[in-house]
Amino acid sequence: MTAPLHRPRPGTPDTQQGMRRRNLSRVLHAVAAEGPLSRAAVAQHIGLTRAAVSTLVDELIRAGLLEELGPQRPGGVGRPGSALMVSDRGPAGFGAEVGVDHLAVCAVDLRGTVRARAERRVSNRGRAPGPVLRDLAALINQVNGEAAAEGLRPAGLAVAVPGLVARGSHTVVRAPNLDWHDTDLGALLPAHLPWGDDVPLTVDNEANFGALAELWLTADRPADFLHVSAEIGIGAALVVEGELLRGARGFAGELGHVPVRPEGPACPCGSRGCLEQYAGEEAVLRAAGLAPGADRTALLAERADAGDAATRRALRGAGSALGIALTGAVNLLDPRAVVLGGALSRLAPWLLPSLERELTRRATTPADGVLISQLGSEGPLLGAAHSARRTVLDDPMGSVRA
Amino acid sequence: MTAPLHRPRPGTPDTQQGMRRRNLSRVLHAVAAEGPLSRAAVAQHIGLTRAAVSTLVDELIRAGLLEELGPQRPGGVGRPGSALMVSDRGPAGFGAEVGVDHLAVCAVDLRGTVRARAERRVSNRGRAPGPVLRDLAALINQVNGEAAAEGLRPAGLAVAVPGLVARGSHTVVRAPNLDWHDTDLGALLPAHLPWGDDVPLTVDNEANFGALAELWLTADRPADFLHVSAEIGIGAALVVEGELLRGARGFAGELGHVPVRPEGPACPCGSRGCLEQYAGEEAVLRAAGLAPGADRTALLAERADAGDAATRRALRGAGSALGIALTGAVNLLDPRAVVLGGALSRLAPWLLPSLERELTRRATTPADGVLISQLGSEGPLLGAAHSARRTVLDDPMGSVRA
Structure with a gap:
C-alpha cells in the first residue's frame, strides 16, 4: 500500500493548516502501511525533510496515534529506539x-x-x-x-x-x-x-x-479494477485510480440489471433479460433444478464439485451471461482487471471458462485478466x-x- | 463555470511553491470564468485575503496573462481601473x-x-x-x-x-x-x-x-454525465465530478461495441450484435435502404424530415438499440444525464422517443434526462x-x- 492522495476540497484555497493536516495524514499512512519505520525512513517515504517529519511525528505520538518502539523491543531496525509503529490501542x-x-x-x-x-x-x-x-x-x-x-x-x-x-x-x-x-x-x-x-x-x-477491501487488503491489486460480487443480487463496484466511482447519486455499479438479452425473461425490476435472470444465485439454482435454500453457494459448489451435469451447465450459462455483461462494462470502463468476489469467487472454477471465452471474443480491449478475490464473502x-x-x-x- | 479542483500530485508532499502555483491558477481561472472582476471580487471568489490575491494578480499581470482595464474603458464595474480580464493576446x-x-x-x-x-x-x-x-x-x-x-x-x-x-x-x-x-x-x-x-x-x-467541450462550454451542464457521439463509429465519454474517466489504458467509452443482442449480426470487431451494428451511421443507412455517401447525417436527417418511412423506422431501431446499450451504461455509471452529441444531436428528433422508452423501462435508476448537445459536430x-x-x-x- 502506498500513501494515498490527499486533496484539498474543491473551491477551497490551500492554507497552512490544511497542508499540515494532509502531511500528518501522510506520515500516519506511511507508518501504517510500511511500519515499523524510523523518522528518517518516513521522511524519505513522503518526501519531506526529517525536521518537518519529526514535528509531525511528535504531534501524532502526543495524540496516541503513533508509538515509539523502545530499545527493549526486538526487531531488525538499526536504531530500535527510533522505530515508529501506529498504535494498537x-x-x-x-x-x-x-x-x-x-x-x-x-x-x-x-x-x-x-x-x-x-x-x-x-x-x-x-x-x-x-x-x-x-x-x-x-x-x-x-x-x-x-x-x-x-x-x-x-x-x-x-x-x-x-x-x-x-x-x-x-x-x-x-x-x-x-x-x-x-x-x-x-x-x-x-x-x-x-x-x-x-x-x-x-x-x-x-x-x-467489498471493492475497497480488495483495494486495501490484497497485495498487488491494481488501482483500477471492476469488482463483481454476487449472492442473491449481482453488484459491481469500479475502483478508478484507487478511489470508488460512486456515480452522481451513489447508484453506480448496478451490473445485475445490465440487459444481456433484451428480449429475455422478465425481471422484477421491470426490464427483461437482465444479468440477474441468468447469473443470480436463484436463477442458477433454478437452471440447475435445485431448490433455493439457506446456503445457496455451498449447495452449487458441492453439486458442481460432485460433477452434477445440470449444475455445471447452469454455471456455464451464468458464466456466459456474466461475460456478455462484463464485455459492455469493460468496453465502457477499461479497467486494468476484473475481480470476482463474494459467492462468485467460490464458484469461479465453473464460471470462469465460459466467462473468459465471451470476454476475450467480444471485448474491444480486454482487461489484463479476471482475478478471483481471496477475501470472498468476508470482503x-x-x-x-x-x-x-x-x-x-x-x-x-x-x-x-x- | 466555477474554479476547478487543483490537486497536488499523488505521493508528492504539499510545498509552499506548489501552493503558490495552485493559487495563481485559481486566480486566473476565476477571472477567465467570471471576469471582469476586481481584486476584491477575486479574493471573495477563491477565499483568499485581498492582500494575497493582489500579489498573485501582480505576478499574472507581469506575465502578460491578466490585464487591468483602464478607467477609460466602459463597463458596469464600480472602480473600472481595478477590473481584471484575462489577456486576449x-x-x-x-x-x-x-x-x-x-x-x-x-x-x-x-x-x-x-x-x-x-x-x-x-x-x-x-x-x-x-x-x-x-x-x-x-x-x-x-x-x-x-x-x-x-x-x-x-x-x-x-x-x-x-x-x-x-x-x-x-x-x-x-x-x-x-x-x-x-x-x-x-x-x-x-x-x-x-x-x-x-x-x-x-x-x-x-x-x-467532445465531452470536455460540453462540460466547459455549455451552460448548466452537470459535472457528471455520459456523452455519446456518433458518426461512423459510436463513442462515449464519461465525465465524473468534472473530469474525464479515461480508463486504465485510456480506452474507456467504447460504447459502440457494447453487446446489444449477443447473437446478433457479426461485427468487424470480432463480436456479434454490437451497438454499431444497429445504430452506427452505416447500419442505419443500410436499414433505411440508402447508399452510404459523403454527408451521411445530412442525408438521414433530410429523408426523416421528409417523412420517409424506411428512414424513420431505421432511426427508431437505432434509438432502441442506443437505449438498450445506454441502460447498461447508466446502470453501471449512474451519470446525472446522458448527452447526445456529434451526428446524434442532429438526428435526435427521430432517435429520442424509442431511446427514452427503452431507458425509462429498463434502467434501474434512470438519469435525470437525455440532453442534446448544442455543439454538435463542432464539439x-x-x-x-x-x-x-x-x-x-x-x-x-x-x-x-x-
Missing part, C-alpha cells in the same frame, strides 16, 4: 454488515488487525428494518465490549447493506432482497448504540465496501471496518478532536 | 481534428474566443497517416499565421482523432475508420510544424474532447482547443516559462 474502525442471511460486526485497530468479531445467521429477507437493526446493534455492543477490554474505542462505524444507498446519506433507497425502501439508518440505528450519535456513521452498498465487512479505520489515517487530528 | 490554445471526412483546426485565446479557424473536406478513410498529417499541418500553419497576426502564440496543440489513444501518449492504437494502427502522432506531426517539438502536443479520442475541435487553453489556466507560470 485507541481509535478502532468498526464495520457491520446487514446480509440477506446474516449479520456481522468486527473491529479493526489502527494497524489493521481484526481485534473482535461477531456474527449471527438470521434470515433478514422481508424483515422490517427495526428488528434487524436491533439485532445488529446487539452484535455491535458485543464487539464494542470486547474491543474496550483491549483499550480500543470506536472512531467510526461503517455499515454494508445489500442495496442502493443515496450518496452522502445513511439512507438505503432500495434493497430488493431485504424489501427495504428509503430506510434511514442514521435515524434508526444510533438509538440502539451506546454512543448514540457521537461516533461517525457511514452506510454504503456491500459491493462498494464487505472488512471493507467497512477498514473504511472507518482509514478516516483516522486520513485526518488524524479530526479523529482525536472528535 | 499571448498564449492561445490550438485544437485540431482528424475526421473520417474532414480536417479542422482552430485557435482560441485565453478568454475562450475562437480567433482563427480552417477546415478542409477530404476523405481520410484508408489514407496513410503521413499525407493526412501533412494536410493537417498545412491547416495548422494557416491558423497559426492568422493567430500570430493578432498577437497570439500557441501554448499547446491538442489533436482529436476517431480512435483509441493510449493514455498519456501520442499514439493512436487503433482507428478502424481511418485504418490506422499504432500511429504515433508525436513522431509524425512535429516535423511539419513551424515550432517542431517546442509546443506541447496532446492527442485524444474525439469523444473525450471535439472546440474541446481540443479549450483543453490546450486550459493548460495555461491550470499552470500559468508553467506556460510562461515554456
Whole structure:
C-alpha cells in the first residue's frame, strides 16, 4: 500500500493548516502501511525533510496515534529506539454488515488487525428494518465490549447493506432482497448504540465496501479494477485510480440489471433479460433444478464439485451471461482487471471458462485478466471496518478532536 | 463555470511553491470564468485575503496573462481601473481534428474566443497517416499565421482523432475508420510544424474532447454525465465530478461495441450484435435502404424530415438499440444525464422517443434526462482547443516559462 492522495476540497484555497493536516495524514499512512519505520525512513517515504517529519511525528505520538518502539523491543531496525509503529490501542474502525442471511460486526485497530468479531445467521429477507437493526446493534455492543477490554474505542462505524444507498446519506433507497425502501439508518440505528450519535456513521452498498477491501487488503491489486460480487443480487463496484466511482447519486455499479438479452425473461425490476435472470444465485439454482435454500453457494459448489451435469451447465450459462455483461462494462470502463468476489469467487472454477471465452471474443480491449478475490464473502465487512479505520489515517487530528 | 479542483500530485508532499502555483491558477481561472472582476471580487471568489490575491494578480499581470482595464474603458464595474480580464493576446490554445471526412483546426485565446479557424473536406478513410498529417499541418500553419497576426502564440496543440489513444501518449492504437494502427502522432506531426517539438502536443479520442467541450462550454451542464457521439463509429465519454474517466489504458467509452443482442449480426470487431451494428451511421443507412455517401447525417436527417418511412423506422431501431446499450451504461455509471452529441444531436428528433422508452423501462435508476448537445459536430475541435487553453489556466507560470 502506498500513501494515498490527499486533496484539498474543491473551491477551497490551500492554507497552512490544511497542508499540515494532509502531511500528518501522510506520515500516519506511511507508518501504517510500511511500519515499523524510523523518522528518517518516513521522511524519505513522503518526501519531506526529517525536521518537518519529526514535528509531525511528535504531534501524532502526543495524540496516541503513533508509538515509539523502545530499545527493549526486538526487531531488525538499526536504531530500535527510533522505530515508529501506529498504535494498537485507541481509535478502532468498526464495520457491520446487514446480509440477506446474516449479520456481522468486527473491529479493526489502527494497524489493521481484526481485534473482535461477531456474527449471527438470521434470515433478514422481508424483515422490517427495526428488528434487524436491533439485532445488529446487539452484535455491535458485543464487539464494542470486547474491543474496550483491549483499550480500543470506536472512531467510526461503517455499515454494508445489500442495496442502493443515496450518496452522502445513511439512507438505503432500495434493497430488493431485504424489501427495504428509503430506510434511514442514521435515524434508526444510533438509538440502539451506546454512543448514540457521537461516533461517525457511514452506510454504503456491500459491493462498494467489498471493492475497497480488495483495494486495501490484497497485495498487488491494481488501482483500477471492476469488482463483481454476487449472492442473491449481482453488484459491481469500479475502483478508478484507487478511489470508488460512486456515480452522481451513489447508484453506480448496478451490473445485475445490465440487459444481456433484451428480449429475455422478465425481471422484477421491470426490464427483461437482465444479468440477474441468468447469473443470480436463484436463477442458477433454478437452471440447475435445485431448490433455493439457506446456503445457496455451498449447495452449487458441492453439486458442481460432485460433477452434477445440470449444475455445471447452469454455471456455464451464468458464466456466459456474466461475460456478455462484463464485455459492455469493460468496453465502457477499461479497467486494468476484473475481480470476482463474494459467492462468485467460490464458484469461479465453473464460471470462469465460459466467462473468459465471451470476454476475450467480444471485448474491444480486454482487461489484463479476471482475478478471483481471496477475501470472498468476508470482503464487505472488512471493507467497512477498514473504511472507518482509514478516516483516522486520513485526518488524524479530526479523529482525536472528535 | 466555477474554479476547478487543483490537486497536488499523488505521493508528492504539499510545498509552499506548489501552493503558490495552485493559487495563481485559481486566480486566473476565476477571472477567465467570471471576469471582469476586481481584486476584491477575486479574493471573495477563491477565499483568499485581498492582500494575497493582489500579489498573485501582480505576478499574472507581469506575465502578460491578466490585464487591468483602464478607467477609460466602459463597463458596469464600480472602480473600472481595478477590473481584471484575462489577456486576449499571448498564449492561445490550438485544437485540431482528424475526421473520417474532414480536417479542422482552430485557435482560441485565453478568454475562450475562437480567433482563427480552417477546415478542409477530404476523405481520410484508408489514407496513410503521413499525407493526412501533412494536410493537417498545412491547416495548422494557416491558423497559426492568422493567430500570430493578432498577437497570439500557441501554448499547446491538442489533436482529436476517431480512435483509441493510449493514455498519456501520442499514439493512436487503433482507428478502424481511418485504418490506422499504432500511429504515433508525436513522431509524425512535429516535423511539419513551424515550432517542431517546442509546443506541447496532446492527442485524444474525439469523444473525450467532445465531452470536455460540453462540460466547459455549455451552460448548466452537470459535472457528471455520459456523452455519446456518433458518426461512423459510436463513442462515449464519461465525465465524473468534472473530469474525464479515461480508463486504465485510456480506452474507456467504447460504447459502440457494447453487446446489444449477443447473437446478433457479426461485427468487424470480432463480436456479434454490437451497438454499431444497429445504430452506427452505416447500419442505419443500410436499414433505411440508402447508399452510404459523403454527408451521411445530412442525408438521414433530410429523408426523416421528409417523412420517409424506411428512414424513420431505421432511426427508431437505432434509438432502441442506443437505449438498450445506454441502460447498461447508466446502470453501471449512474451519470446525472446522458448527452447526445456529434451526428446524434442532429438526428435526435427521430432517435429520442424509442431511446427514452427503452431507458425509462429498463434502467434501474434512470438519469435525470437525455440532453442534446448544442455543439454538435463542432464539439471535439472546440474541446481540443479549450483543453490546450486550459493548460495555461491550470499552470500559468508553467506556460510562461515554456
